[in-house]
Amino acid sequence: xxxxxxxxxxxxxxxxxxxxxxxxxxxxxxxxxxxxxxxxxxxxxxxxxxxxxxxxxxxxxxxxxxxxxxxxxxxxxxxxxxxxxxxxxxxxxxxxxxxxxxxxxxxxxxxxxxxxxxxxxxxxxxxxxxxxxxxxxxxxxxxxxxxxxxxxxxxxxxxxxxxxxxxxxxxxxxxxxxxxxxxxxxxxxxxxxxxxxxxxxxxxxxxxxxxxxxxxxxxxxxxxxxxxxxxxxxxxxxxxxxxxxxxxxxxxxxxxxxxxxxxxxxxxxxxxxxxxxxxxxxxxxxxxxxxxxxxxxxxxxxxxxxxxxxxxxxxxxxxxxxxxxxxxxxxxxxxxxxxxxxxxxxxxxxxxxxxxxxxxxxxxxxxxxxxxxxxxxxxxxxxxxxxxxxxxxxxxxxxxxxxxxxxxxxxxxxxxxxxxxxxxxxxx
Amino acid sequence: xxxxxxxxxxxxxxxxxxxxxxxxxxxxxxxxxxxxxxxxxxxxxxxxxxxxxxxxxxxxxxxxxxxxxxxxxxxxxxxxxxxxxxxxxxxxxxxxxxxxxxxxxxxxxxxxxxxxxxxxxxxxxxxxxxxxxxxxxxxxxxxxxxxxxxxxxxxxxxxxxxxxxxxxxxxxxxxxxxxxxxxxxxxxxxxxxxxxxxxxxxxxxxxxxxxxxxxxxxxxxxxxxxxxxxxxxxxxxxxxxxxxxxxxxxxxxxxxxxxxxxxxxxxxxxxxxxxxxxxxxxxxxxxxxxx
Numbered sequence: 001x002x003x004x005x006x007x008x009x010x011x012x013x014x015x016x017x018x019x020x021x022x023x024x025x026x027x028x029x030x031x032x033x034x035x036x037x038x039x040x041x042x043x044x045x046x047x048x049x050x051x052x053x054x055x056x057x058x059x060x061x062x063x064x065x066x067x068x069x070x071x072x073x074x075x076x077x078x079x080x081x082x083x084x085x086x087x088x089x090x091x092x093x094x095x096x097x098x099x100x101x102x103x104x105x106x107x108x109x110x111x112x113x114x115x116x117x118x119x120x121x122x123x124x125x126x127x128x129x130x131x132x133x134x135x136x137x138x139x140x141x142x143x144x145x146x147x148x149x150x151x152x153x154x155x156x157x158x159x160x161x162x163x164x165x166x167x168x169x170x171x172x173x174x175x176x177x178x179x180x181x182x183x184x185x186x187x188x189x190x191x192x193x194x195x196x197x198x199x200x201x202x203x204x205x206x207x208x209x210x211x212x213x214x215x216x217x218x219x220x221x222x223x224x225x226x227x228x229x230x231x232x233x234x235x236x237x238x239x240x241x242x243x244x245x246x247x248x249x250x251x252x253x254x255x256x257x258x259x260x261x262x263x264x265x266x267x268x269x270x271x272x273x274x275x276x277x278x279x280x281x282x283x284x285x286x287x288x289x290x291x292x293x294x295x296x297x298x299x300x301x302x303x304x305x306x307x308x309x310x311x312x313x314x315x316x317x318x319x320x321x322x323x324x325x326x327x328x329x330x331x332x333x334x335x336x337x338x339x340x341x342x343x344x345x346x347x348x349x350x351x352x353x354x355x356x357x358x359x360x361x362x363x364x365x366x367x368x369x370x371x372x373x374x375x376x377x378x379x380x381x382x383x384x385x386x387x388x389x390x391x392x393x394x395x396x397x398x399x400x401x402x403x404x405x406x407x408x409x410x411x412x413x414x415x416x417x418x419x420x421x422x423x424x425x426x427x428x
Numbered sequence: 429x430x431x432x433x434x435x436x437x438x439x440x441x442x443x444x445x446x447x448x449x450x451x452x453x454x455x456x457x458x459x460x461x462x463x464x465x466x467x468x469x470x471x472x473x474x475x476x477x478x479x480x481x482x483x484x485x486x487x488x489x490x491x492x493x494x495x496x497x498x499x500x501x502x503x504x505x506x507x508x509x510x511x512x513x514x515x516x517x518x519x520x521x522x523x524x525x526x527x528x529x530x531x532x533x534x535x536x537x538x539x540x541x542x543x544x545x546x547x548x549x550x551x552x553x554x555x556x557x558x559x560x561x562x563x564x565x566x567x568x569x570x571x572x573x574x575x576x577x578x579x580x581x582x583x584x585x586x587x588x589x590x591x592x593x594x595x596x597x598x599x600x601x602x603x604x605x606x607x608x609x610x611x612x613x614x615x616x617x618x619x620x621x622x623x624x625x626x627x628x629x630x631x632x633x634x635x636x637x638x639x640x641x642x643x644x645x646x647x648x649x650x651x652x653x654x655x656x657x658x659x660x661x662x663x664x665x666x667x668x669x670x671x672x673x674x675x676x677x678x679x680x681x682x683x684x685x686x687x688x689x690x691x692x693x694x695x696x697x698x699x700x701x702x703x704x705x706x707x708x709x710x711x712x713x714x715x716x717x718x719x
Contacts, residue, residue, distance in 0.1 A: 121436035152704030154641025352542025
């Protein structure tokens, strides 16, 4: 529509057609034409408005269909077993997601501990310390561009990065192998041989492992040993061929083994067990996810800091505060509600993210507890849902829907927490 | 203390470098293998890394995976771009406060839904309804249902980025248009949208890159066969879908088949990185300044 060629018609804010002015009514042919013209334009505008409304409300319909269909599908499996049980291949009906809930929450904690300080620190650096030197300014712009680019990298690529960086550490510390002392162990692990005693019934004692290359030990002479409670004692040896009768006293039996009895390696790990490289572990998965959410945290924190009114900062400088005092006492407290909201949204993203964890930990879901130590494997809710949803059995399909309901409830809980915290901080 | 903050910031560059180093060194194992040629990789139309147990029979041509990715992405964009833009226009130009109070949270909830949930939705609802509507014209797993789900996923992103761009257009432009006698439709389409075009184009590019990199939806709903066609009713493994299948499969770390996933990953990274970079540059370069 060419604006210049149209005859002057009153603005149609109210969308009701106003009478055509007297001056235009003079030319007969122009009159009908212009009236028709403006009527057509108004009709078109109304149609457009109608399309806008219907398309916009389509998103509400889609959301409703999604929630209702999942609720209908998962309703029958929303039982207490779902919250207490673990994944079971033999009995699908008694499967649950307890290890996955604990796993997701603990991975989320690792994410928060690593991504939040790093992200908020970066945001403060970029927003509060803007350089004046032209070269530094260029670097500054490059950093900002790089962060927005990182936000656009597919999460599965971060998964592959985590696989190389945390799981294998570019093979710089040796490869991780199953059932072998692997990589460079730093702390939190004690290695023993487990040896059956004369007491029978699976009763065993532990002997400290000195040479990590030997996977088994054969007892030929008395040796230092440790019992289950950590007390050290001397392990006696009984030779059946020597003719001495087998000890009868249970206490002695517990401290004696048959000559030539062999024992396999056994590792006792504390929760802070730490080794390099991390292997397919809970810590590696958490750190990988923190890479995924880092750009989100940075951008949210930057926006929160940017929205702090400059007059607050200027007042602080005017009172003689240094740059640091201003950041710590004025800018950060004013930006905290925004930063918190962004952080919790990022955590929600971390809880729902499946692809990087799938790459880092593999697709196994057979685990019946949360992670026991930093190097333990872990199951998370989205990976479990992916596993169940990909299974053709109807029971697993329903379980997936029920697990989705639980996952959405956890997310809802987190978001309400975010809103509550924001309100509380704002009031104070 | 300032140096610590600077190190935090430098860590973000470290991540980018880490991604590039990792992709290049790992995919080197793949491209350097005697069974793989770069020309075949870039032009071949058969991809059988997972199907062929014997390495001699395996074909490594990226086009089936690329075509799968673009089928899903095209359908997603057909849904997300128009509806996202129209919703953004409605929100920024016409919606009353009450409507905004309903519509904005809805979009935020959709944006917060984990992708694996949308993948499940595609398998549970979209796929069967497509089959029902066409009397079985669609495969059980197909590009269209995955594409629709990815479209739903991208919609809030397109909408919020475009709305930001529309918001930045000054009121005076709108009032000028109304003053010249424009209808609301003409004001939106001929004045406001052109003024915000750079922001809208950048939103489209970012959504495009997001759709290409989307993983869980296609892993669940798009099927596991790499097909080289433009038919959206067939199974279509995408690049991300292939990476997930390879991770799930029994292939050992170290085989050429396993390293082929890095060849796919570097292709994926180059495409999405270029899209995002162009999107960001468009936004910075052509941002209309009304200060």
